[in-house]
Amino acid sequence: MVCGTSALLWVPQALVLLFYDVHDLGKHKKPDQKCELVGTFSLITQAALGLLCLSSLIIKRNYEYPIRRTWKVWSFDVSKQLVGAFGVHVFNVFLSILKSQDDALHLLADDEVDDDPCDWYFLSIVLDCTIGVYILYLVFSWLNQFCKKTLGITEIDSGEYGDPPKYRAYFKQLIIYFLALMITKLLVFAIVEVFQDQLLWITHNIILLWLNEYPEEVEIFMVMFVIPVVMNCLQLVLIDNIIQNQxxxxxxxxxxxxxxxxxxxxxxxxxxxxxxxxxxxxxxxxxxxxxxxxxx
Structure with a gap:
């Protein structure tokens, strides 16, 4: 499972790296270079992030008492989050790059504007791990009830896979969870679109302002490792409570x-x-x- 997490986190980074190569971005380091979401340092940082976040779920399982999920049931539950994390991670990174480029084109004449991909990534992480978890809980609960009562779909009680656990039940639940997660992400994105100027200004000029005095690697380490470790571990534990056998x-x-x-x-x-x-x-x-x- 640990190796699987690392691989999942490397795939979207490879895609983004390909995107950067095509657009000839980040070829040379300049004095005013902004935080980049790709590169050897970023890839290693995020691989370590994935391993640390997964360890929080292993620790959580060890504290389950007196009913502890079997490794297969636990793997089913955790793999839902891994698949969901893959989709959200790709969404976040591409959104960070595209949004920063789009704003740079529209606000080129404004010398005070200094969009940074790390600002968008930080904003996405914070929103996903706070208000995003609550929205996911509401959407996931509603979607489950809709599928049960309206569509009459069976074997979709989250965390219940039968005895022995059946892959059919797992894939049904995985689809529902992934749909709920994508709906949640779109809702969070809508919030960002409505309040993007205010949120980005607060992020860049208040929350992350102190990082401007340090080298690029420090900003990457804080924005893509330290803060995500804390926020993502909390998010994984909360979501695990939502999707496990109630x-x-x-x-x-x-x-x-x-x-x-x-x-x-x-x-x-x-x-x-x-x-x-x-x-x-x-x-x-x-x-x-x-x-x-x-x-x-």
């Missing part, structure tokens, strides 16, 4: 207070199973069964 998550929350009690492991396991069954029954009562009756 009955299991609630059971762990309820049973969390029993840690360190005098009850034996077998007693805790029995109580956990009882709570899990109760939470699953509540969910079925609210939303109805979405499992394929013909499935084993």
């Amino acid at each position: 009955a299991g998550k609630l059971t762990n929350l309820i049973m969390g207070g029993l840690t360190g009690s005098d009850e034996t492991d077998s007693q805790i396991d029995r109580e956990a199973q009882a709570i899990y069954a109760r939470e699953e029954a509540k969910r079925q009562g609210r939303y109805g069964s979405t499992h394929d009756d013909a499935s084993p």
